[in-house]
Amino acid sequence: MALSIDEVAKVALLARLRLTPEELQTFTGQLNSIVEFVEQLQQLDTTNVEPLAHGIDIHNVFRDDVLGPSLPREKALANAPKRNSEGFLVPAVLD
Amino acid sequence: MASANAIELLAQLNSGAITSEELARGYLERAERLGRLNAFVHLDPEVVLSQARALDSKRRAGQPLGALAGLPVAIKDVLCVDGELTTCGSRMLKNFRPPYDATAITRLKAADAVLFGKTNMDEFAMGSSTETSAYGPARNPWNEECIAGGSSGGSAVAVAADCVPLSLGTDTGGSVRQPASLCGVVGLKPTYGRVSRYGLIAYASSLDQIGPFAHNVADAALLLKAVAGHDALDATSVNLPVPDYLASLETPPESLRVGVVPEFLGAGLDPEIESAIREAIKVYEAAGATVKEVALPHxxxxxxxxxxxxxxxxxxxxxxxxxxxxxxRAEDFRPQxxxxxxxxxxxxMMMASRAEGFGAEVKRRIMLGTFALSAGYADxxxxxxxxxxxxxxxxxxxxFGEVDVILSPTSPTPAFRLGEKTSDPLAMYLSDIYTITxxxxxxxxLSIPCGLTKSGLPIGLQLLGPAFSEETLLRTARVFEKATDWHTKRPELM
Known part of the structure; x- marks a missing residue:
């Protein structure tokens, strides 16, 4: 398969990345060579093979639901690019 | 200092022959002099010295000391240190100061280590050469026109150039072992779940693992023991006891069946590396190992x-x-x-911020992953x-039903020249062909030094073992170390 520029632009939007027209061009070429490379996995017959999400045999890990200390607000806000005294500021979501 | 190792230094600290402050000053002076290697992205001498002084007072007061008391340890800039710059080699996190410590950092502090700056890395640990770092590439101390390997290149260089006796890196597809190999030091990737990932800024959560760099196997064992073990803050950390890796190190493994994969010594492997690996096989045979071929068909x-x-x-x-x-955050995010x-x-705002904050390799991988998970393609x-x-x-x-360890090269080539593969992502990806599985x-x-090319670049030997076999791996590596002197070689640095 080959990805078109429009398809790559759609992926960029899904990934929330603004690409310049030049980047879009370069990435389309590079993604197509990588996709062609990873397509060799299709050669393998994986009928009846269970997917493996990670290598170690651990499953659901439960713990008691107990109240612990939380990050103080000031510490949580300290790295915010835009904030006021009690929250994170973002551009308006609704008009 | 230019030939010191962690365990000897620890003995000198404990005997009072040197103080932590003297040691830290010596390393700071050397790190500054070798600044051109670009191993460190954040190194504040006052932060280092105040920890060292605190350690010296603790020692003088006769208080109990941790296993790394007074030893400098450099930290890959992907691990959160409370209040200290942690930037992942990215413009995205240029001014980020985490509000808490990674568990590995908490454990280093509890072991009384002196945290010695943050090391250079490929952006968000994505790369095999430390060239995607927003701070510029780290340089290989054996040949400064060559890459250090990556993504933990700065941590490998910091140890290889004796700017610090120990460091931590992370390994998602080879990012500890490959730079260790290219820089001529020991690097170990533990079993997934052996070291807590809490506070390790995530790249690929099912693959990421924290591991040590050192000049020899004993030093790596010392550092691994300090950071390993179960942590309730990481649900994928495994609740198994941590062996005393150092205590058993001098005892050769009871069973020494070494597996060799024939295809790993064939096409695509640099001939000088192949001959070094064949020599290493002979070293194991001479030490009484049974060497047999194993198949890894996939x-x-x-x-x-x-x-x-x-x-x-x-x-x-x-x-x-x-x-x-x-x-x-982008200042200007009007439609363009x-x-x-x-x-x-x-x-x-999100699209513009991400466009400005991330470099090309990170964008490429985000795009590739978004595509691979998107509707219609995920299956x-x-x-x-x-x-x-x-x-x-x-x-x-x-x-591993037939052998105890699998022996192979760590990297198919020695360190390549800076810039050689930056325009060809696929060629770069193949640097990890022996480590990624x-x-x-x-x-x-783990990767240990096993030779030098004619042009003087290090060659690494990789040993793989079954899950939680770190103790066996270290003991098996020690068998090689005892029979050879590659781990004592140091680059000539002015």
Whole structure:
């Protein structure tokens, strides 16, 4: 398969990345060579093979639901690019 | 200092022959003099010295001391240190100071280590050469025109150039072992779940693991013991006792069956590396090992499987960098292109912030992962990769029924020249062909120095073992170290 520029632009939007027209061009070429490379996995017959999400045999890990200390607000806000005294500021979501 | 190792230094600290402050000053002076290697991205002498002084007072007061008391340890800039710059080699996190310590850092502090700055790395640990770092590449101390390897290049260089006796890196597809190999030091990737990932800034969560760099196997054992063990803050950390890796190190393994994969010594391998690995096999035979061929028939699918699994996880993990809670935010995010006129300002802010904050390799992997997980393609790409991942693990399970360790090169080539592969992502990805399957299978592996090329570049030997076999791996590596002197070689640095 080959990805078109429009398809790559759609992926960029899904990934929330603004690409310049030049980047879009370069990435389309590079993604197509990588996709062609990873397509060799299709050669393998994986009928009846269970997917493996990670290598170690651990499953659901439960713990008691107990109240612990939380990050103080000031510490949580300290790295915010835009904030006021009690929250994170973002551009308006609704008009 | 230019030939010191951690355990000797610890003995001198404990005997009072040197103080932590003297040691830290010596290393700071050397790190500054070798600044051109670009091993460190943040190194504040006052922060280092105040820890060292505190350690010296603690020692003078006769208080009990931890296992690394007074030893400088450099930290890959992907591990959160409370209040200290932690930037992941990215413009995205240029001013980020985490509000808490990673568990590995908490444990180093509890062991009384002196945290010695943050080391250079490929951006968000994505790369094999430390060239994607927003701070410029680290340089290989054996040849400064060559790459250090990556992504933990700075941590490898810091030890190789004796700017610090120990360091921590992280390994998602070979990012500890490959730079260790290229810089002529020991690097170990533990079993998935052996070291807590809490506070390790995530790249690919099912593959990432923290591991030590050192000049020799004993020093690596010392540092691994200090950071390993169960942690309730990481649900994937495994609750198994941590062996005293150092105590058993001088005892050769009871069983020494060494597996060799014939295809790993064939096409694509640099001939000088091949001959060094064949010499290493002879060293093991002379030490009484049984060497036998094993098959890993699916290992050739390791790189393509990894480049679906890792980018998929990365695309999800890096979604958090949206210019809202921390990280870079674009000042100007007005629509620029015709297709942007219907996009909400909030989304445009995220798109512009991510465009400015991330470098090309990170963008490429986010795009690849987003594609591999997108509707209509997930089965064909991502799910198929997870099934191949199972086949790769099954290969290892079968092989470890017959042998105790698998021996191979760590890297198919010695350090290549800076810039040589930056325009060809696929060529760069193939640097990890021998290391990447261990991450997919979750098993441990280490790289130890086993030779030098004619042009004087280090060659690394990789040993892989079954899950939680770090103790056996270290003891097996020690057998090689006792019979050779490659681990004592140092680059000539002015």
């Amino acid at each position: 290992s050739k699918y390791g790189v393509p499987a990894y480049y679906l699994v890792a980018p998929a996880e990365c695309s999800s993990n890096l979604a958090r960098y949206d210019g809202t809670i921390y990280g870079h 292109y015709p297709n942007e006129k219907d996009i909400a300002p909030l989304v445009l 064909q790409f991502y799910n198929q990769a997870l099934k191949v991942r199972r086949l790769i693990k099954n290969d290892f399970d079968a092989a 261990a991450n997919l299978a979750g098993i441990p592996g």
